[in-house]
Amino acid sequence: MPIIVTAYVIILYPMPTIVKTIPELLCKFNRILMKNTYNICMERQGIKIFTAVVCVVTVLAAIAAVTVCMVFPNKYASEVNSAADEFGLDRSLVRAVVWAESKFDRYAVSDKGASGLMQLMPDTLDFCANALYIKNAKNNRFDPNVSLRCGCYYLSLLIDKFDGNVTAALMAYNSGEANAKKFLAGQAVFPETARYVKNIGLAQKVYGILG
DSSP: OHHHHHHHHHHHTTHHHHHHHHHHHHHHHHHHHHHHHHHHHHHHHHHHHHHHHHHHHHHHHHHHHHHHHHHSOOOSHHHHHHHHHHTTOOHHHHHHHHHHHHTTOTTOBOTTSOBTTTTBOHHHHHHHHHHTTOTTTTTTTTOHHHHHHHHHHHHHHHHHHTTTOHHHHHHHHHHOHHHHHHHHTTOOOOHHHHHHHHHHHHHHHHHHHHO
């Protein structure tokens, strides 16, 4: 009998403490569970937000790339590269000049009579064509090869005449050698010519990046 009583005492004596502790343990377990659940949810939410941001940035980058290609076309790439290399000109510079002159429209004709990709005046085209032994250039002025070779040749001559000053050469290409010399001497640059040089500088940077 004493043994049985002792056993009951051993078993039942700590029960109040155990019963009292159970709710505390359950509360702690619940807090831990809720915290972990919250962290998991936040991690998943963070992943969703990050994924959404990546998608938005990707779409915007694609739109920007398409826009740049539309604004700065890169047609006649092999012809441009060949003509630029033939006369030792920077390829991105030639592309920028073509962009400023004709926006890569081979059939472009100005009010003053300039034509082709590089918008050469008839006299300039004849002079360059004769120097390059290109026959029937007048009737082929819209041919990309003819316009690019003659235009690059003419631009290279201007750069040499102005001792490697590309800006001066571009001013001469746009408004004539006489005016370019006046600009260099201090006369105010024509607004159109100033915009022309500025636009070519911008386009050259873009084409330099596009490659």
